[in-house]
Amino acid sequence: MQEHIVIGLDTGKDVFHLLEANRHGGGRVRRKFTRRRLISYLSNHEKSLIGLEACAGSHHLARKLGAFGHTVRLMGAQHVRPYVMGGKNDFNDAAGAWEAVQRPRMRYVPVKTVAQQELCALHRARALSEKLRTAVSNQIRGILGEFGIVVAKGVGSVKRRLPEVLEDADNELTPGLRRLLAELGEELHRLDERFARYTRALRAESQGREECRRLETIPGIGPMVATATVARSGDGQAFRDGRHHAAWMGLVPRQFSTGGKPRLGPITKRGDAYLRTMYVHGARALLQVCKRRPDDPLCRWATELEARVGWNKAVVALANKLARIAFVVLTRGVAYDPKRLAV
Numbered sequence: 001m002q003e004h005i006v007i008g009l010d011t012g013k014d015v016f017h018l019l020e021a022n023r024h025g026g027g028r029v030r031r032k033f034t035r036r037r038l039i040s041y042l043s044n045h046e047k048s049l050i051g052l053e054a055c056a057g058s059h060h061l062a063r064k065l066g067a068f069g070h071t072v073r074l075m076g077a078q079h080v081r082p083y084v085m086g087g088k089n090d091f092n093d094a095a096g097a098w099e100a101v102q103r104p105r106m107r108y109v110p111v112k113t114v115a116q117q118e119l120c121a122l123h124r125a126r127a128l129s130e131k132l133r134t135a136v137s138n139q140i141r142g143i144l145g146e147f148g149i150v151v152a153k154g155v156g157s158v159k160r161r162l163p164e165v166l167e168d169a170d171n172e173l174t175p176g177l178r179r180l181l182a183e184l185g186e187e188l189h190r191l192d193e194r195f196a197r198y199t200r201a202l203r204a205e206s207q208g209r210e211e212c213r214r215l216e217t218i219p220g221i222g223p224m225v226a227t228a229t230v231a232r233s234g235d236g237q238a239f240r241d242g243r244h245h246a247a248w249m250g251l252v253p254r255q256f257s258t259g260g261k262p263r264l265g266p267i268t269k270r271g272d273a274y275l276r277t278m279y280v281h282g283a284r285a286l287l288q289v290c291k292r293r294p295d296d297p298l299c300r301w302a303t304e305l306e307a308r309v310g311w312n313k314a315v316v317a318l319a320n321k322l323a324r325i326a327f328v329v330l331t332r333g334v335a336y337d338p339k340r341l342a343v
Helices: 035-043 058-067 077-083 090-100 114-145 155-167 175-208 210-215 223-233 242-248 273-292 297-309 311-332
Strands: 005-010 015-022 029-034 048-053 071-075 253-255 264-267
Touching: 005 090, 015 035, 015 090, 029 035, 029 090, 048 058, 048 090, 058 071, 071 077, 077 090, 114 155, 114 175, 114 223, 155 175, 175 210, 175 223, 210 223, 210 311, 223 273, 223 311, 242 311, 273 297, 273 311, 297 311
Parallel strands: 005 048, 048 071
Antiparallel strands: 005 015, 015 029, 253 264
């Protein structure tokens, strides 16, 4: 049964703006709510189609309103913007969401579960600790380089060399600099332990989830890529096919076609940049060993492609292929079969 009432919602931290009307625009109502009053109002409202932009807190709100029986659709802000008429204000944004959610070709963002958001939070914390660890390591290398002490790149190299440098009485480091570097070394050690702890937690999550174990049967996909895929793509049912899944990650060519002449450019880079990066890293690692696996259909395809188009394009094309295979593994509930899913 199609909902008679359509609601466009502009969300904020504490204030929400709502536009409510039937599908023909009749009975239009504009209201402003606090978060608590919005939940109270919609909990007693007749079942409606609700459209809002995907943003921080939108998944929680979508789950909450969905529990009241409403049909909630999240949309990318870039898809809602063309339907906002006039200057930007909160009620115009709500009207744009009301208009956009009724478009038959609108693309919706899958609503994440609490478990998916937990995995996303783990990945974000791990990425942050990795970034901070690299920053502290580079700062230590930079300070030492100013005194003629060259340390190789990498956190491991810095952790190995720093104690030796601090104990060397023949270098130009002053007592104050030695204390400063010792503090930075302790901070680097703490960040390294935190990064390892998050990595172990994600590996444990991957082992405890059947869909992650199936994804790990795909070459080039390990615990990090598997958990990131489940966190963002869910069970894959939000996508039409494997190409749609790859396009959602931004791993398909950008089109400049006109007059019946197809022209393909670089990849679109739309969607989730973190997940796309993970797939590209996995494809790069796989392509490095493909020449040693001539009997594997996927590796044979990737090696032949590399010979034709070069390393970088082959890596991205292989990442696209892995995203398509991941869609099949997620939606069909099967493990990777190289004879059926590779090419």
